[in-house]
Amino acid sequence: xxxxxxxVIIIGGGPAGLAAAAALRxxxxxxxxxxxxxxxxxxxxxxxxHDGFGLTRFKEALSGPExxxxxxxxxxxxxxxxxTDITVTELHADRTVVATxxxxxxxxxxxxxxxxxxxxxxxxxAIQIPGSRPAGVYTAxxxxxxxxxxxxxxxxxxxxxxxxxxxxxxxxxxxxEGASVKGVFEIQPYPSGLPRNITQxxxxxxxxxxxxxxxxxxxGTKRLTGVTVSQxxxxxxxxxxxxxxxxxxxxxxxxxxxxxxxxxxxxxxLLDPRTKGPRVDEHYQTSVAGIFAAGNVxxxxxxxxxxxxxxxxxxxxxxxxxxxxxxDEEAVPxxxxxxxxxxxxxLVRADRDLTVSxxxxxxxxRVRISIWQNDQKHVTRRFRRAIPAEMIHLTVPKEKLVPGExxxxxxxxx
Amino acid sequence: xxxxxxxxxxxxxxxxIGSGVVGSALARELSRYQLNVAVxxxxxxxxxxxxxxxxGVIHAGFNNKPGSLMxxxxxxxxxxxxxxxxxxxxxxxxxxxxxxxxxxxxxxxxQALKEAxxxxxxxxxxxxxxxxxxxxAPAILGEMALYSPMTGITNPFLYTVALAENAVQNGVSLWLxxxxxxxxxxxxxxxxxxxxxxFESRWVINCAGLFADRVARMVGIDDYTIYPCRGEYxxxxxxxxxxxxxxxxxxxxxxxxxxxxxxxxxxxxxxLVGPSTDYIDEHTDxxxxxxxxxxLMREGRKIFPPLNxxxxxxxxxxxxxxxxxxxxxxxxxxVIEHRPETRHFINMVGLESPGLxxxxxxxxxxxxxxxxxxxxxxxxxxxxxxxxILSFKDQTPERxxxxxxxxxxxxxxxxxxxGITQAEILAAIRNPLGVTTLSGIKNRSRAMMxxxxxxxxxxxxxELIMAxxxxxxESVMLARKGSRTFVGKVRPS
Numbered sequence: 017x018x019x020x021x022x023x024v025i026i027i028g029g030g031p032a033g034l035a036a037a038a039a040l041r042x043x044x045x046x047x048x049x050x051x052x053x054x055x056x057x058x059x060x061x062x063x064x065x066h067d068g069f070g071l072t073r074f075k076e077a078l079s080g081p082e083x084x085x086x087x088x089x090x091x092x093x094x095x096x097x098x099x100t101d102i103t104v105t106e107l108h109a110d111r112t113v114v115a116t117x118x119x120x121x122x123x124x125x126x127x128x129x130x131x132x133x134x135x136x137x138x139x140x141x142a143i144q145i146p147g148s149r150p151a152g153v154y155t156a157x158x159x160x161x162x163x164x165x166x167x168x169x170x171x172x173x174x175x176x177x178x179x180x181x182x183x184x185x186x187x188x189x190x191x192x193e194g195a196s197v198k199g200v201f202e203i204q205p206y207p208s209g210l211p212r213n214i215t216q217x218x219x220x221x222x223x224x225x226x227x228x229x230x231x232x233x234x235x236g237t238k239r240l241t242g243v244t245v246s247q248x249x250x251x252x253x254x255x256x257x258x259x260x261x262x263x264x265x266x267x268x269x270x271x272x273x274x275x276x277x278x279x280x281x282x283x284x285x286l287l288d289p290r291t292k293g294p295r296v297d298e299h300y301q302t303s304v305a306g307i308f309a310a311g312n313v314x315x316x317x318x319x320x321x322x323x324x325x326x327x328x329x330x331x332x333x334x335x336x337x338x339x340x341x342x343x344d345e346e347a348v349p350x351x352x353x354x355x356x357x358x359x360x361x362x363l364v365r366a367d368r369d370l371t372v373s374x375x376x377x378x379x380x381x382r383v384r385i386s387i388w389q390n391d392q393k394h395v396t397r398r399f400r401r402a403i404p405a406e407m408i409h410l411t412v413p414k415e416k417l418v419p420g421e422x423x424x425x426x427x428x429x430x
Numbered sequence: 431x432x433x434x435x436x437x438x439x440x441x442x443x444x445x446x447i448g449s450g451v452v453g454s455a456l457a458r459e460l461s462r463y464q465l466n467v468a469v470x471x472x473x474x475x476x477x478x479x480x481x482x483x484x485x486g487v488i489h490a491g492f493n494n495k496p497g498s499l500m501x502x503x504x505x506x507x508x509x510x511x512x513x514x515x516x517x518x519x520x521x522x523x524x525x526x527x528x529x530x531x532x533x534x535x536x537x538x539x540x541q542a543l544k545e546a547x548x549x550x551x552x553x554x555x556x557x558x559x560x561x562x563x564x565x566x567a568p569a570i571l572g573e574m575a576l577y578s579p580m581t582g583i584t585n586p587f588l589y590t591v592a593l594a595e596n597a598v599q600n601g602v603s604l605w606l607x608x609x610x611x612x613x614x615x616x617x618x619x620x621x622x623x624x625x626x627x628x629f630e631s632r633w634v635i636n637c638a639g640l641f642a643d644r645v646a647r648m649v650g651i652d653d654y655t656i657y658p659c660r661g662e663y664x665x666x667x668x669x670x671x672x673x674x675x676x677x678x679x680x681x682x683x684x685x686x687x688x689x690x691x692x693x694x695x696x697x698x699x700x701x702l703v704g705p706s707t708d709y710i711d712e713h714t715d716x717x718x719x720x721x722x723x724x725x726l727m728r729e730g731r732k733i734f735p736p737l738n739x740x741x742x743x744x745x746x747x748x749x750x751x752x753x754x755x756x757x758x759x760x761x762x763x764x765v766i767e768h769r770p771e772t773r774h775f776i777n778m779v780g781l782e783s784p785g786l787x788x789x790x791x792x793x794x795x796x797x798x799x800x801x802x803x804x805x806x807x808x809x810x811x812x813x814x815x816x817x818x819i820l821s822f823k824d825q826t827p828e829r830x831x832x833x834x835x836x837x838x839x840x841x842x843x844x845x846x847x848x849g850i851t852q853a854e855i856l857a858a859i860r861n862p863l864g865v866t867t868l869s870g871i872k873n874r875s876r877a878m879m880x881x882x883x884x885x886x887x888x889x890x891x892x893e894l895i896m897a898x899x900x901x902x903x904e905s906v907m908l909a910r911k912g913s914r915t916f917v918g919k920v921r922p923s
Contacts, residue, residue, distance in 0.1 A: 141744035
């Protein structure tokens with residue numbers, strides 16, 4: 017087995033990988049290889065047949081496949097090398113990438129590796145819903161893949177647990193295909209999906225949304241026959257005597273997404289317990305030199321547009337990295353306000369323009385979110401309402417930043 | 431496949447009811463002789479009940495009352511397991527086991543266990559102190575422990591599958607989806623009615639586990655009642671697996687009828703926490719409950735502090751077929767009997783733990799009973815060896831390369847979490863028992879068992895099942911009869 021040397025290997029041909037590849041080529045990087053485990057490029061967008069993609073990046077509403085096609089076309093026209101139907105099985109800290117395909121086992125050595133593997137769904141096991149184990153319990157993404165990619169109908173009457181965006185989209189999708197969707201139950205006191213999806217997927221179809229509710233038991237030994245739903249208190253504990261039985265043959269789980277970090281861990285990349293993705297600096301470089309990450313593998317995004325933009329920013333840094341060893345400004349932490357769930361990046365070197373992405377932990381009204389360094393406020397954004405479902409972005413030009421001084425992202429109530 | 435046989439061929443020398451671990455071990459042991467043997471199984475796969483839902487521990491035999499059948503067969507089964515595992519190509523590791531205690535009271539109980547074990551003939555038992563516990567399993571808490579070097583772990587599902595496959599390879603017929611509804615004694619044996627036709631046999635062996643009392647009643651033996659006693663489990667991510675090299679148990683409270691909530695590594699590198707002990711009403715109520723799952727977490731942490739909710743990837747339950755009720759408590763011995771009034775009907779009831787360990791000795795005991803009446807002649811073509819599915823990810827890079835070259839399906843990773851290739855999935859789908867449920871494929875191949883629980887691969891596996899067997903969407907079953915996974919197509923294609 018011979019080792020192939022490459023400038024850049026991109027693991028994953030979804031929105032992050034495609035955008036990174038296209039942007040790298042634009043910078044003149046010749047030797048790029050995308051490795052994609054599916055037969056087709058596009059990642060999760062392939063199954064997102066609804067519209068609403070591209071409003072930020074392209075200023076128009078596209079379906080998932082249309083959005084992906086823009087990047088796939090660019091990648092193909094640029095002649096960027098792509099291998100599909102190939103699975104990366106190993107990633108090492110020295111940027112050795114091992115992959116298998118029908119044509120054999122491949123070993124690559126790259127100057128830079130870009131992690132663009134996306135995310136996976138939390139499962140029933142992960143949230144430990146008690147009860148029996150009948151057929152008919154699906155995560156929202158699997159349900160979507162069966163229906164939209166495989167033309168397979170999964171059920172006739174559904175209850176949806178969790179108000180994540182894919183769950184909301186599937187509430188509408190199932191309704192459009194003739195299934196009855198009894199309701200969406202969310203354990204938090206606020207929805208976890210985007211407001212526009214609540215309106216367009218639930219309200220428009222008279223599907224009720226029950227906040228502070230969760231499924232406390234699953235019934236049926238063969239096919240699902242129903243679920244028990246309870247109201248929960250402020251610590252998410254079911255409130256006794258609020259149980260209600262709902263008859264359904266399908267339970268859809270939309271209870272969160274987690275970055276796909278098997279390969280990152282294998283390479284020794286340090287993870288952030290808050291995002292569950294790699295810790296990166298503003299170059300999107302992980303703790304392992306030459307391994308970069310962007311998109312949902314880094315932190316779960318609300319809109320694909322921001323995935324593309326993030327991957328394009330990553331590409332700028334990877335391009336610089338290939339040209340010269342990075343200047344070793346010491347990386348200092350970005351401190352997140354306790355009201356924030358996390359920030360990306362988690363570290364800064366202050367040697368390029370900075371974009372900080374973050375999310376609030378709970379809905380907040382009338383707040384200012386600012387980036388401070390020492391006593392200097394670099395940027396402030398005001399929000400009438402900030403919600404966990406929506407990512408917040410703040411940018412600071414390089415000139416304002418002082419190397420070696422930690423940054424603070426501060427939330428102030430007005 | 432067996433299903434193609436006609437009704438005329440449904441006459442056997444020995445008919446086994448139930449394909450749990452005991453029924454399957456008996457089928458395999460009987461296939462050593464020139465006998466026409468069949469197994470009737472009500473479900474769509476073997477070991478869907480107690481045999482496939484337990485800790486997977488091969489017990490050394492110190493928990494059982496000296497002089498009992500449980501003690502005798504458990505010790506025999508444990509000592510003989512290396513040979514069986516080797517012949518059947520299944521995972522087995524003699525990890526040893528720690529039963530940990532914290533105070534003087536515990537020490538006395540551990541000493542009593544050690545003495546009982548020694549009476550039973552268990553080799554190598556010793557009481558060790560905390561330094562030895564730390565040495566063997568640094569993450570396990572305990573002031574002292576009973577250390578049993580002979581205890582091991584196996585994969586209970588693969589063990590039963592392998593026994594059944596080897597039996598079938600040696601000529602036994604397995605009739606899945608055939609539930610026994612009535613048994614009638616006739617001149618030269620029994621007529622057995624099932625949901626799919628009538629069978630005749632000179633011998634009938636009751637290996638019906640949770641339903642053994644009902645099967646016994648069909649021939650008029652009505653003095654047994656099975657009390658279903660559920661045990662719930664947590665399955666932990668492999669990330670914690672390296673911290674538990676061997677099973678760790680608390681000092682058992684025998685009265686409860688279980689061995690206490692313990693931690694067991696699986697042969698795949700996960701950890702099981704459980705089981706609880708709850709008498710229930712329904713024999714196959716495998717539901718898990720919030721209160722017990724929380725209890726498992728609390729109890730497990732007492733001896734294994736790294737346990738935490740985020741490590742849980744799945745929960746499940748098993749049910750013990752106990753012969754003692756909640757009020758009696760404890761254990762009754764295995765019942766293995768051949769009554770004069772039900773000649774040629776061997777009745778086995780109450781085969782709960784340590785039934786997995788004891789299955790082969792139990793089977794040999796049954797054959798010795800049959801041997802008193804039959805001239806058992808050896809089957810000259812019996813082959814004790816069965817081959818499992820080759821694990822691609824465990825091969826050297828060179829071997830992987832040549833495997834892909836020989837069969838490109840090895841190059842297609844279907845289950846990302848467990849690294850299972852399409853060649854392995856297809857081998858599982860083409861299993862010798864003709865099982866086609868998603869759970870059957872999962873348990874044979876490990877696909878869908880990882881932390882994403884089939885998020886990536888279930889679709890591909892469902893498609894492979896449909897393509898391989900030319901099945902419609904509606905006929906793909908999750909596990910049990912009627913567990914339809916899909917309701918049809920979204921649009922006519």
